[in-house]
Ligand code: NDP
């Protein structure tokens with residue numbers, strides 16, 4: 001029996017993960033689930049999955065959960081504490097981390113230190129402190145299997161290379177991006193509304209990552225995630241706009257051979273693979289119809305029109321706390337944009353101004369505590385910058 005803990009079970013990844021677990025059938029069980037505050041969705045999952053453990057982050061929601069949880073399910077503490085407890089459960093074989101944002105760092109670290117098989121969707125901690133997390137994973141013999149479609153594609157292409165030797169074997173990684181909803185939009189993007197940005201042409205995802213896909217920050221975050229996950233030089237990562245989202249990424253080896261992973265754009269596939277790795281099982285994602293697809297287009301990204309992409313590469317090159325600061329500033333700016341307090345084009349502005357106050361460190365003497373501190377500091381800075389920009393909006 002494989003016991004799975006799903007952090008962020010009510011989200012886009014979480015719901016698809018539950019479907020994947022059901023699809024895998026006998027021998028797979030959801031042991032514990034956690035969300036932020038969506039008790040309606042969580043309640044339905046509690047009834048359907050009958051996990052042994054549950055929690056929510058939000059304290060008000062937690063009090064309600066505590067009062068209403070079905071008998072037989074243990075309600076763990078609210079906040080980070082509960083997430084960490086879930087991720088550390090002795091009985092858990094696999095921890096799927098699918099919460100949004102930096103809040104996933106502590107439970108991810110706990111899962112690693114518990115030597116779990118970690119299925120990782122939550123990319124933000126890998127941006128903040130990925131090198132350190134990979135070192136910890138090595139030390140604790142925890143396996144981190146990427147869930148995100150592009151890192152999963154690269155992971156699959158690298159299957160024949162011994163971990164730790166990826167950079168020797170690889171000359172380039174083609175990190176593909178659909179381009180998001182505005183890639184072909186002409187003129188200024190200043191008037192883009194949250195509703196427009198929340199409509200992704202290919203993927204149905206949670207609000208934060210959908211906006212990140214529209215600014216292309218998502219690709220920047222993925223570039224940093226990939227650099228850290230596979231210990232690759234940043235200069236080897238090439239972002240490629242590929243509107244069909246059929247090639248989920250490709251790897252060029254030093255002999256010039258390029259391996260790519262293709263499939264329909266359906267997250268149920270990489271989620272399931274991250275659970276079953278190194279095995280494969282029939283999935284709920286349909287087959288790829290090459291004849292219907294007919295063509296594959298590739299183009300270079302426009303770094304000037306989508307400055308978030310350039311900012312992410314800059315932060316990665318600077319190193320130290322800069323990626324953590326980039327991520328925090330972006331989380332703040334995207335939140336403000338979604339709630340109508342900032343313009344779409346203010347997002348890179350907030351990130352750039354926050355990064356300007358951040359000193360890099362190419363020696364990479366980063367600590368987890370340092371990344372957490374930088375996250376807090378950058379959030380404050382980004383909130384102050386957002387407030388100045390918001391006043392200008394009026
Ligand atoms: P959603 O917004 O759809 O879901 C987020 C989930 O996390 C929800 O269950 C939410 O609970 C929960 N959550 C949010 N904050 C907290 C918190 N503080 N404590 C506990 N639970 C919390 O996001 P996605 O599923 O789209 O994305 C999740 C992660 O996966 C992100 O890091 C994203 O970048 C990554 N990812 C997502 C992809 C996708 O296709 N969606 C693809 C690749 C990566 P509640 O419902 O109560 O708010």
Ligand code: MG
Nearest residue numbers: 148149150222
């Ligand atoms: Mg992705």
